[in-house]
Amino acid sequence: MLGLNYPCVMGVLNVTPDSFSDGGRFLSTEQALQQARKMIAYGAAIIDIGGESTRPGAAVVDEQLELDRVVPVIEAISAEFEIPISIDSSKPGVMRAAVAAGAVLINDVRALQAEGALATAVELQTPVCLMHMQGDPRSMQLEPHYVDVVVEVTQFLAARVAECVAAGLKQEMLLVDPGFGFGKTTAQNVELLANLRQLRRIGCPVLIGISRKSTLGAIAGRDVDDRLAASIAAAVVAVLQGADIIRAHDVKETVDAIRVARSLGEAGREK
Ligand code: 7PM
Numbered sequence: 001m002l003g004l005n006y007p008c009v010m011g012v013l014n015v016t017p018d019s020f021s022d023g024g025r026f027l028s029t030e031q032a033l034q035q036a037r038k039m040i041a042y043g044a045a046i047i048d049i050g051g052e053s054t055r056p057g058a059a060v061v062d063e064q065l066e067l068d069r070v071v072p073v074i075e076a077i078s079a080e081f082e083i084p085i086s087i088d089s090s091k092p093g094v095m096r097a098a099v100a101a102g103a104v105l106i107n108d109v110r111a112l113q114a115e116g117a118l119a120t121a122v123e124l125q126t127p128v129c130l131m132h133m134q135g136d137p138r139s140m141q142l143e144p145h146y147v148d149v150v151v152e153v154t155q156f157l158a159a160r161v162a163e164c165v166a167a168g169l170k171q172e173m174l175l176v177d178p179g180f181g182f183g184k185t186t187a188q189n190v191e192l193l194a195n196l197r198q199l200r201r202i203g204c205p206v207l208i209g210i211s212r213k214s215t216l217g218a219i220a221g222r223d224v225d226d227r228l229a230a231s232i233a234a235a236v237v238a239v240l241q242g243a244d245i246i247r248a249h250d251v252k253e254t255v256d257a258i259r260v261a262r263s264l265g266e267a268g269r270e271k
Contacts (some may be wrong), residue, residue, distance in 0.1 A: 001172060001205060002046070002104060004086045006244040007258050009088065011039035011251045012211065015069040018060075020126040033075040033080070036162065040083055041253035048247060049073055049109055050088030050097075060132045066094050078102030092120035099124050105175075109133055111160045117187055122168040129175040129207050130160045134183030135261070136145050149188040150195045153178050158202050175245065181215060189215040193234060196241035209247035210234040210247065211254070228253060236261045 015032055018154045036047050052061040066089065074085055078101065086105035087098035089117035091114065095106050104126065111130040112118040121128050134144050146152050153157065155174040165171050176199055178192045199206045216230035217223065228250055235246045235254050239261045248254040 001175070004045050004073070004084070005139045005246070006118050006205065007239045008245055009035075009043065009178065009251055009254050009258065009260060010043075010207065010209075010245050010247040011044035012209075012247060012249045013039070013047050013073070014047060016075055021252040029072040029076050031229075033076045036077045037243050039251040040081055042252035044251045045082070046084045046105065046151075046245070047077060048086045048088050049077075049103070052089060052091075063093050064093055066091065070094065071097050074098055074101040074103050081261055089202075090114045090117060092116040093121050095120050095124065095126070095237055099126050105129065108132075109137075109179065110155075112164060113160075118164065118167050122162070124254035125169075125173075127173040127175070128164065128169065129177055130157060130164070131177040132156050132179040132182065137182075144183045144188060146188060148246070149184065150198050151190050153192060154198055154202065157199065160204055161204060171250075174204045175207050176202050176204045177209065178211050180208055181213045184213045186218045188217075189213075193241070194238060196238055198241050198242060205244035206242060207247060208238050208243050209240060211246075211248040213248065232257045240265060 013036055035165065039047060049070050051066040070087065077085055085103045086107045087103040088096060088107045089095055090108050090110040091112050105120055106128045108117065108128060109131045112121055112128060126149060134140055147191045161174050164174055169178055178199060180189050211231045212224055214226045214236055216227050220230040222230060231250065232253055235248065236244060236257050246258060248255055
């Protein structure tokens with residue numbers, strides 16, 4: 001899909017003032033463009049642009065504010081590069097404006113379950129990454145509960161794929177993502193990553209975002225600004241478990257690591 005060679009890296013470009021990873025440093029379009037140029041030079045295959053923080057406990061962002069943040073950045077990057085751009089949003093209006101500005105992938109942490117989102121994706125005929133989340137960003141980390149996290153996440157994603165196909169999206173346009181950190185305890189995140197291969201049975205490329213997340217901090221005993229090595233280790237495991245796209249902040253290191261993982265093990269991929 002989108003002419004990608006797997007496994008590859010999706011570079012994270014947050015244009016939110018409260019993003020924990022970027023601390024509001026990429027607020028202006030020019031700063032965002034600079035960051036995108038670096039990620040592309042380092043080998044990112046996709047740039048994921050988000051204007052709404054989905055951090056646990058985060059407030060919902062007003063649509064106009066989200067549009068003002070993301071549209072100029074998408075326009076600037078697509079004017080300069082051919083690289084596929086994804087829009088990290090759950091809002092139909094943002095999806096529409098982002099695609100008009102040049103985005104070619106919708107990355108929706110709510111898996112097109114918001115009002116009007118599925119109909120909009122069908123109308124746009126744009127590829128979509130469907131992510132699993134238990135609860136909503138405000139409350140998801142309060143009391144995550146599963147009988148079997150791997151089975152439940154897989155069943156949820158398979159059901160969303162089926163609903164999207166029934167609504168008029170082609171299966172080839174869909175990606176699935178277990179939503180590492182989205183309504184999961186450390187133990188549940190570990191179980192998901194260690195069994196990521198199960199998600200391949202759905203029949204869609206698998207994307208995962210593990211970069212700098214708190215589960216890695218909990219395991220390694222590191223703060224958010226000191227999780228690069230932990231993130232790289234997790235990215236390599238994800239690739240060996242058959243992940244197709246790794247969503248990451250540290251593009252250079254992640255690209256190098258997955259290239260090595262792939263060449264050493266054929267990355268455990270089915271031929
Ligand atoms: C604060 C906390 C800001 C967490 C941002 C985040 C994913 C995603 C995010 C993911 C897909 C982050 C997250 N995570 N989209 N968007 N998969 N598809 O760490 O895991 O960037 S936001």
